[in-house]
Amino acid sequence: MPERKLSIPNAASKSTGSQSVSLTRRRTRENLKEKIARARAIASRLCQAYPELQVPLDYGTTFQLLVAVILSAQCTDAAVNKVTPELCRRFPTPDRMAKAPLAEIERMIRTLGLFRSKARSLKACARQLVDRFNGEVPGTMEELTTLAGVGRKTANVILGHAFNLPGLIVDTHCARVSRRLGLTRSEDPVQIERDLSKLLPAEQWTGFSHRMIIHGRRICHARKPDCKACIVEQFCPSSNLIAHRSNSRTQTHNGQDQG
Ligand code: SF4
Secondary structure (H helix, E strand, O other): OOOEEEEEOOOOOOOOOHHHHOOOOOOOOOOHHHHHHHHHHHHHHHHHHOOOEEEEEEEOOHHHHHHHHHHOOOOOHHHHHHHHHHHHHHOOOHHHHHHOOHHHHHHHOOOOOOHHHHHHHHHHHHHHHHHHHOOOOOOOHHHHOOOOOOOHHHHHHHHHHHOOOOOOOOOHHHHHHHHHOOOOOOOOHHHHHHHHHOOOOHHHHHHHHHHHHHHHHHOOOOOOOOHHHOOOHHHOOOHHHHHHHHHHHHHHHHHHHHO
């Protein structure tokens, strides 16, 4: 399989005058204009921190990218990259994947979580591509999300990277960081997409959401965010709260020890 890496352009490199939009901690509400300015400052900072992202999913064709993204659900990219070379060499096209024995696909991806349901999705998705899209991966959200194993997150990756169309990729990391940063209050990925789309220009959506994912993986961890190392700490309404919670836990713990 000829190898390509997803590459994300440096979209948010313009100066945003970040000093003027840093969060005023005493302020309890900000208006939309202020939130937009803060979101753009965050995008700019993330762009500086993660300038030319290489999302490490290997693929040769748009179909192979689709295969890799379907396989990446609840798996590391590294684990996916271990199985895709052989899988895509054996079944490089929708037609070949659709005709592949299910047990053979399962065997080749058995090191990945949920491998049985992923194998079924790959085979069904390939069949749908052959039957309904002439063996081509379609280029709209509406069409992509009719395919087996393809939700909005996967569709946005395909639109952003195979078709160069803007897409906000809202996974668990992007959702968590967006809420902590006060860019959304929702738990629903579709609503989070809507909220973020109002704050940033469309050409920044793909890069911004990828950077939020990276930031969530590296710094803004689910259990213990590293706020001291965070490049957007000055724009984040959660940093004080998290620090306060962690101090309270430490004090309680010390108190119990002393007792
Ligand atoms: S300041 Fe802390 S909670 Fe806020 S985005 Fe950074 S790491 Fe996450």
